[in-house]
Amino acid sequence: MTSHPTVEALLARSNRLGSDPRNTNYAGGNTSAKGTAIDPVTGRDIELVWVKGSGGDLGTLTGDGLAALRLDRLRDLADVYPGVEREDEMVAAFDHCLHGRGGAAPSIDTAMHGLVDAAHVDHLHPDSGIALATAADGEKLTAECFGDTVVWVPWRRPGFQLGLDIAAIKEANPRALGCILGGHGITAWGATSEEAEANSLHIIRTAEAFIADRGKADPFGAVLPGREALPEAERRVRAAALAPVIRGLASTDLPQVGHFTDAAPVLDFLARAEHPRLAALGTSCPDHFLRTKVAPLVLDLPADAPLDEAVARLRELHRQYRADYAAYYRRNAAADSPAMRGADPAIVLVPGVGMFSYGKDGQTARVAGEFYLNAIQVMRGAEAVSSYAPIEEREKFRIEYWSLEEAKLRRMPQPRPLAARVALVTGAGSGIGRAIARRLAAEGACVVVADRDGTGAAAVAEELGGPDRAVAVTVDVTSEEQITEAFGTAALAFGGVDLVVNNAGISISKPLLETTAEDWDRQHDIMARGSFLVSREAARLMIEQGLGGDIVYIASKNAVFAGPNNIAYSATKADQAHQVRLLAAELGEHGIRVNGVNPDGVVRGSGIFAAGWGAQRAAVYGVAEEELGEFYARRTLLKREVLPEHVANAVLALTGGDLSHTTGLHIPVDAGVAAAFLR
Known part of the structure; x- marks a missing residue:
């Protein structure tokens, strides 16, 4: 994408925000900036909005990861918007607003950035913001925390209507610098890039301080006997013994790569009395459960249970998980829903040991675990000041089996021959x-x-x-x-x-x-x-x-x-x-x-030949060592060096x-x- 001062400032802001996990998760959220550029057709200035495209990561965002759209055309889409029941059609309409070639595909959140009347907009998924967004009385807590400077937006699936909602809320609340999106995250804005970033950080840090000041000391309850973390050496040995078994279970439908973490917040969560209840509620932020699935599988045995007993119980729980997931699909699927993609867990929690996460490759598996760690921190914050109340199951299904997500999966390149191996x-x-x-x-x-x-x-x-x-x-x-x-x-x-x-x-x-x-x-x-x-x-x-x-x-x-x-x-x-x-x-x-x-x-590039065997074999055959490869080639049928x-x-x-x-x-x-x- 052509260098432009507004774009350079947007990228710098995005990278700063995205490099701190307190601000947003990997590939989560999006940022935008509005400005003018020369229209090469007319030679006159036109208004554009540059917004992070679909699938990019703020921390590593480059110009190629932005979509550039004509602001007038994007805002004109409001006049032809067919209503929330058909809002998915608007994503295809974004393509008709693009300015020039190249760049990333516009994301579902493009409307939010274009329709909000502010030059710079940030949409992020900070743990502290989502904690308020998923608290049972989140609207009340948001008012207590921010007064009238941050406005509550009830849960709505990302899309064109959410963009219209936030635009209307900003217009109706002139003192507001941003909003808490129920069940989801935060959005902030500013007249300058610096102001938008400062407002985003203000929301995040203020929410952190509010939870720390108001929250109870042990939101996950008392430590459960037998669920405490095993000593590190013992923990790692047990994790290594369980990992192949769990990976095999998680790969029943599709081959998966695994990742393991025994990070302290994970071990503490699994040691506490409330973890079975909270884990069963699942995650809430769309980015979270798209990667972690609707809920994890949790082993319900003491940390030091005999290994064969733990394995047998994991197999039993896996059968139940698959049955429950299939039932979840049947309860919520419509006639035009995509087919069920697989009923295996993406997250498996083992008290005293840690978390196993799964994905199509190493990065996807690791990031799934990072997202569930985010979810644990969200639950901690929500439980500290209220009670954790994620979005309802039906809404989770509508995102997990969203036709737009299915289309994104279909656009992905075919896996390479050894993918997931x-x-x-x-x-x-x-x-x-x-x-x-x-x-x-x-x-x-x-x-x-x-x-x-x-x-x-x-x-x-x-x-x-x-x-x-x-x-x-x-x-x-x-x-x-x-x-x-x-x-x-x-x-x-x-x-x-x-x-x-x-x-x-x-x-x-x-x-x-x-x-x-x-x-x-x-x-x-x-x-x-x-x-x-x-x-x-x-x-x-x-x-x-x-x-x-x-x-x-x-x-x-x-x-x-x-x-x-x-x-x-x-x-x-x-x-x-x-x-x-x-x-x-x-x-x-x-x-x-x-x-x-x-x-x-195999002479060239061979460690064995370089270690002295080449000289020995050359002496046996009566040739110079540097000619050994050529000697071997001459005696073959193809006369080619290996x-x-x-x-x-x-x-x-x-x-x-x-x-x-x-x-x-x-x-x-x-x-x-x-x-x-x-x-």
Whole structure:
């Protein structure tokens, strides 16, 4: 969008407001500014309104995230408004008000910004404002808190009529600087960008102070025996044990990525006597329950209940949740309602342990949890000064299954092949493992980058996009304890694991008589024993999830080809190759597919070759080390050098969906070595 002083001020204000979670939640709320610009058709000034578009986030908003509309045309829509029963039609009409090309699609709140007679408008979702908005006597409390400077607006679903309502309220209340929207949030305005921001912050901070001064000390009630937070170490271990089970339940209808938090406000809420009542009431702000669903699933057992008892109860509660959600849908659905999207919970609360949240990817899962944390703070504020009274069920349904929301979902791009899958790749800090991690992440997977070199693993995880997309774990695959911890990290970060790549390895290239027992043991400990340990832990977790899965071994052409002076390495690769067959036969009944990739001659970008094996193999073949890749290529049928990316391509081919009925297979990635053809 073309630079404009009004736009620059709007973006700066938006970023400041959106960067503080006390002001609004991620992607919640919207801001606007009105001003003049040159109409390129007439060369004359025209009035425009720039408003945050659909789906953007205030904290990171850029010019491309704004919609620019002609103010005269937007306001003229009031003359053709067909009434609240048909107000959804007005969203399409916004397109006829757009000025120029580019920018974001106008959001449902565009009318509020255009129709309110103020140069700058902010609509936000602060916890303190929503606490008053959801209090049983919110209108009375708003008057007590603000006098006549902030006006109460009864609940109305976002849309054109709400914009008309707020515009009328501003006109009728000349002293008002904003309003509390019942069940929803706040709106503030100002003649300048600075004044609008100051008014927004005044409402938020005044509401915070009012609740703090007037509120009771323990709005969630007394601590319930047996619901107190477990000690941190015990809490994390239990969360890691429960995470795969809960993720499997939450993925009954659609695959989901998970996220875990044991933030202090969550643990305190779950320890208190009122949490079952309040959780059952669900969230209220539209942004909240669109992400958290109408209500969470809450485990009703003591924090230290036996693990198998907790798992059994979670399964029972999940069956009841699905039945209740289907009944909620049937009670409220009309003939033209979108089909039910899924009956699984997005939020699962476990007293003494924490909160598990779910979504289509890592960010969505994390944000769902953040929104429920917002909801907890809203409940705390409302209960402190009154009682929590969210919008009624029918209104929640009208937003959750809103045709405009359904249209937004349909406009989203098709998911990538590995969307909602979680991969753990060993030896992923460099070489082939790094290439595999990159490819899996590029195709939508969340990736656990496992490597003995923690610094290298962390660098790869950061390159892949950070905590929402990748986490690093330091793992020596010869250590059962470290492997268990790595899978525990995966469970807490993303809910579990669906795809494991056994890639970690070394290579000791020596003739038989020069190979020591220590060489043999070290080679086998890392690759044969290490991949066995990783696969065993992967299988345990995948079976608990009940979602199937993939285990891929990066074996070698040497698993079937008798190369010279390579006894320890080649024997270990043959061991790995047979593990593929054995595990494919054993794990198939659980929907777990086990396959292998047999590379050869991966010199460039290979950690093993760079660590000295390249020099050893070059000496065996009598070529210069820098010519080894070319040497390997010349002896292949295709005369092409094999790179780490080619191995990564094979892993994707095995796990990306097209080979869904294939297990026990080894794919050669060697450019054609006839002596290594599989028989």
